[in-house]
Amino acid sequence: MQVKEHYENHLASFYSWMLGDLESKSTAFKDFLVDNGIEPNNTKVAIDLGAGNGIQSIALKELGFEVTAVDFNQQLLDELQSNLKGVGINIELLNIRNVLKFKDLKPELIICCGDTITHLENKEQIKNIIEDAKDILLDNGNLVLTFRDYSNELNDSQRFIPVKSSTDRILTCILEYGTEKVKVTDLLHEKIKGEWTQKVSSYEKVRVSPNEIVGFLEKSGLEIKFNEPINRIQTIIARKTAYNNGYS
Secondary structure, three states: OOHHHHHHHOHHHOHHHHHOOHHHHHHHHHHHHHHOOOOOOOOOEEEEEOOOOOHHHHHHHHHOOEEEEEEOOHHHHHHHHHHOOOOOOEEEEOOHHHHHHHHHHOOOEEEEOOOHHHHOOOHHHHHHHHHHHHHHOOOOEEEEEEEOOOOOOOOHHHHEEEEEEOOOEEEEEEEEEOOOEEEEEEEEEEEEOOEEEEEEEEEEEEOOOHHHHHHHHHHOOOEEEEEEEEOOEEEEEEEEOOOOOOOO
16 A cells, blocks of 8 residues: 555554654654754744644744645644644645745755655655755755664564554554565554454555665765664754855
């Protein structure tokens, strides 16, 4: 199944439950940005690629950015809208590969968080979106990427990952490794009217390592400012400097 269909037919219905408390996660992201010196400075425009239910978008808005939230799933964007509580954010139903559409906004910050970047079809598309983001960023603007590192295979029972459980839901993720992709199966057991039901859907993610992502960023002319795993999610901040853009 294609990733868009997987979200529409399966994952979007329990995505927010899976992520947990929106307020605490949004606050943690805001603190991370502040700790790394990322706050509104020039145009104050930020683009959130793969915004989902708004964890990062809300943090950006609270910091004072003018935010455009982009996602391909209408249900999650509707949830984002309901989570705003009157806070104004521009919402776009769009594939994140169309980032060049936002060139005229002159963003000083572009983020692509969660595991969104591995949802693309291959490493070439990842490289292309990095290059496009760099092209539309202002000088001294930042690109923030977070993603899971699937380059090292999990074996045997390690491939079965208990994601979250509650009194009426149990979510397990199962990984199957190919050469360039990892097949991800989201297995949801849900109690409905006292009876447990099973819902299963699979899709593929790109197996890309942090070193490969750093290579794409540096080749595009971006300078790596931060590159560490946070809660098992690789997190990278890359900056577009005037020097790397060919200016003195």
